[in-house]
Amino acid sequence: MTAKTSKKSKGEYLVRDIGLADFGRKEIEIAEYEMPGLMATREKYRAAKPLAGIRIMGCLHMTIQTAVLIETLAELGADLRWCSCNIFSTQDHAAAAIAKRGIPIFAYKGESIQEYWEFVMKAMIWPDGKGPDQIVDDGGDATGLVHMGVKGELDPAFLKTAPKSADEKAIFGILKDIRKKDRKFWQKIAAGIRGVSEETTTGIHRLNHLAKAGELLFPAINVNDSVTKSKFDNVYGCRHSLPDGIKRAMDVLLSGKQVVVCGYGDVGKGCAEAMKNERARVIVTEVDPICALQACMAGFQVARVEDALKTADVYVTCTGNCRVITAKHMAGMKDQAIVCNIGHFDDEIDVAGLKAVKGIKVTEIKGHECPVHKYTFPDGHSIYLLAEGRLVNLGCATGHPNFVMSCSFSNQVLAQIEIASKKLEKQVYLIPKKLDEEVARLHLAKCGAKLSKLTQEQADYIGVKVSGPFKPEGYRY
Ligand code: NAD
Ligand code: ADE
Numbered sequence: 001m002t003a004k005t006s007k008k009s010k011g012e013y014l015v016r017d018i019g020l021a022d023f024g025r026k027e028i029e030i031a032e033y034e035m036p037g038l039m040a041t042r043e044k045y046r047a048a049k050p051l052a053g054i055r056i057m058g059c060l061h062m063t064i065q066t067a068v069l070i071e072t073l074a075e076l077g078a079d080l081r082w083c084s085c086n087i088f089s090t091q092d093h094a095a096a097a098i099a100k101r102g103i104p105i106f107a108y109k110g111e112s113i114q115e116y117w118e119f120v121m122k123a124m125i126w127p128d129g130k131g132p133d134q135i136v137d138d139g140g141d142a143t144g145l146v147h148m149g150v151k152g153e154l155d156p157a158f159l160k161t162a163p164k165s166a167d168e169k170a171i172f173g174i175l176k177d178i179r180k181k182d183r184k185f186w187q188k189i190a191a192g193i194r195g196v197s198e199e200t201t202t203g204i205h206r207l208n209h210l211a212k213a214g215e216l217l218f219p220a221i222n223v224n225d226s227v228t229k230s231k232f233d234n235v236y237g238c239r240h241s242l243p244d245g246i247k248r249a250m251d252v253l254l255s256g257k258q259v260v261v262c263g264y265g266d267v268g269k270g271c272a273e274a275m276k277n278e279r280a281r282v283i284v285t286e287v288d289p290i291c292a293l294q295a296c297m298a299g300f301q302v303a304r305v306e307d308a309l310k311t312a313d314v315y316v317t318c319t320g321n322c323r324v325i326t327a328k329h330m331a332g333m334k335d336q337a338i339v340c341n342i343g344h345f346d347d348e349i350d351v352a353g354l355k356a357v358k359g360i361k362v363t364e365i366k367g368h369e370c371p372v373h374k375y376t377f378p379d380g381h382s383i384y385l386l387a388e389g390r391l392v393n394l395g396c397a398t399g400h401p402n403f404v405m406s407c408s409f410s411n412q413v414l415a416q417i418e419i420a421s422k423k424l425e426k427q428v429y430l431i432p433k434k435l436d437e438e439v440a441r442l443h444l445a446k447c448g449a450k451l452s453k454l455t456q457e458q459a460d461y462i463g464v465k466v467s468g469p470f471k472p473e474g475y476r477y
Helices: 018-033 034-046 064-075 092-101 113-124 141-154 156-160 166-181 184-192 201-212 234-251 266-277 287-299 327-331 351-355 404-422 433-447 455-463
Strands: 005-008 013-015 055-059 078-083 133-139 195-198 220-221 257-262 281-284 316-317 336-339 361-366 372-376 382-386 428-430
Touching: 013 018, 013 092, 018 034, 018 064, 018 092, 034 064, 034 404, 034 433, 055 064, 055 113, 055 141, 055 184, 064 092, 064 404, 078 113, 113 141, 113 166, 113 327, 133 141, 133 201, 133 404, 141 166, 141 195, 141 201, 156 195, 156 382, 195 201, 195 404, 201 220, 201 428, 220 404, 234 266, 234 316, 234 382, 234 404, 257 266, 266 281, 266 287, 266 316, 327 351, 404 433
Parallel strands: 055 078, 055 133, 133 195, 195 220, 220 428, 257 281, 257 316, 316 336, 336 382
Antiparallel strands: 005 013, 361 372, 372 382
């Protein structure tokens, strides 16, 4: 590990190699050309600086695309600190470029779990000891840490419970250390937070859970469910980055292979289509009859994981659920099967259960740059696990491409402006449809698209305004 801290530049940083900054800058410049929504947002708000002086903490994959988001928020006046939301998702040249620009960044590809949570803490706390005004979160880890911190202060017994995972072990350790110095630390941090904008489906599940239990400590904006996020990033982003991840990891021909895609929601639709485009033979697993029927209508066979064990070559999980592929499943798979996950956390594939199989042998094929491990069972058959069961598209490749991330991150910027400019309640909000349509509009020219315009007569006939919104709230696209 060659990461280092330094306070010589304008900000602190902890990156793998600051020498990668120039390469990072060149790729950021390419990305800017492909991110018209973000760049237009930058132009529109540059003079007004709606985020002037606002402390924004980001916990979101530190990629080239995220660098363009960070620099957009900075142009709008924000005072930023950033960390990644996954131990394998940082692009080290992107992190270096952000560090060189003077924005505090704590991330490198291949962090340990302990380091990961320490970096979340570093991004959370400013040099004056204060916390953020606003959070950009992806998967809910930063939001969750604040909530766990407050819970531990109000109910110290909570921190005495046995940690259920390596993440919880690291978090409890950090929270206990803070508690020794300040018993109201997290309550003060939480009280200062105006709101969070959450990027992904799994983070929204966590926020809705907190809101339902009446435990949400600050307002939240659901970026994921903007149409220009979940129906673009989750579908087309994964359609691009899933095959990229599998190929970089295994260099395998997907054509002719049997691929099982677990979950046919937004991500599953993109993944199944990508595998079909590779001429793989695709099987979809689902629990929801509507999504299962959609998969049938798209021409996929719908079956159970158990039905495919003897024949499938590749498994992809994208349910946002836990233990969808169990150690027992993997024990029953065909020799040399490839197993990966593109959902948010590492429990869709029961990696802990796999590691606990008696007599299992683990061989590292490739390290943190593109993690691939071979697990050999006592009966002699092996499976390959990609990215240690974490997001394969970010662990083994570079995530979604610029254009689709421009849509997602334009929504993030609008959400951050909304939090800064409005007094919101402690609930989960959606971005207004008018703004969602605006994000799409900003990306049309790049595709050479020309919009038709409603006449007043037509607008009246279908009951909308000439300028939109063009669909009722519940429309599903
Ligand atoms: P979604 O809710 O649209 O789809 C999930 C689907 O999985 C649902 O249709 C659900 O019925 C199904 N499902 C649940 N449990 C199942 C089980 N046991 N077996 C089979 N199917 C099951 O969610 P989504 O937007 O598609 O997101 C899925 C996951 O991907 C989330 O964790 C999300 O955070 C993550 N995500 C990852 C990326 C990425 O770049 N890797 C991008 C976007 C979202
Ligand atoms: N999520 C998926 N792909 C991503 C990317 N390239 N950057 C940030 N977050 C992502």
